[in-house]
């Protein structure tokens with residue numbers, strides 16, 4: 001039996017085993033450290049540029065095609081807006097294309113008409129989708145007005161699986177440490193489902209509804225913590241002093257369902273990108289530590305990637321992937337792909 005495997009670093013038809021391919025990709029992208037990484041930038045605009053360039057590099061390195069698209073998870077909220085502007089700029093400069101990118105948004109309010117200016121549908125089309133080259137059918141968003149909300153959540157979860165999982169989940173964080181709409185107390189094993197919003201979140205989001213608490217929907221559909229944890233990579237944005245406590249809880253305290261962002265400590269490849277203000281509740285030693293290791297981490301990652309790429313070339317040239325023999329067609333595909341890369 002043969003598979004077209006999207007986990008492989010180079011597109012290939014691999015014989016017998018999907019996991020061999022997965023392991024190979026996992027090795028490639030996960031150098032020896034697997035702690036949560038923290039990048040600190042001066043201000044929100046530098047954070048936005050950093051994340052946009054990071055996503056751009058990931059998509060370009062992946063080399064997505066219609067048969068093997070890059071699957072990108074996306075958030076809403078005010079924090080990601082500057083990242084979206086940078087992504088739009090990169091598309092306009094011809095450095096990035098969303099033609100072969102499939103997106104899954106994290107969440108959507110329940111009961112808010114889709115064309116309401118504050119629905120997450122409206123937000124995403126206004127702030128990103130209408131300004132980039134993504135084909136509309138590649139956009140996936142939860143329908144908070146579905147007749148059967150539970151079926152809608154299950155359908156969404158299945159659709160993510162059908163695409164082979166999320167390659168990179170870009171996420172924001174709530175002041176109470178929620179990721180997507182996984183409010184304090186959410187199960188860390190949760191999947192896409194209906195959530196009632198915490199009072200703090202309703203208060204925080206009232207600013208988008210003319211400060212009218214009554215106008216903020218009290219329920220939402222959201223991907224679960226586990227849905228996020230199952231993505232291959234997670235990149236979190238945190239800017240402003242309002243996020244400082246959540247960032248500190250997630251980085252310095254233990255994994256805690258009351259601060260669901262902290263679940264990322266169990267993810268092998270999670271990155272937080274924050275501005276100086278969002279570090280205000282961290283210990284000075286934590287900030288100094290992460291600043292000092294940033295350059296070293298990048299160098300280690302770069303040299304590991306080079307080394308492993310060379311090893312992959314060797315393995316492929318031998319006609320094997322992790323000891324599994326490739327058939328003639330697969331081998332040719334591997335070799336072509338390596339040559340292209």
Ligand SMILES: N[C@@H]1[C@@H](O)[C@H](O)[C@@H](COP(=O)(O)O)O[C@@H]1O
Nearest residue numbers: 075077078079172173174180181
């Ligand atoms: N459901 C969204 C979250 O996904 C987002 O992370 C949060 C932060 O929003 P902001 O960036 O505006 O602070 O807002 C909402 O609650």
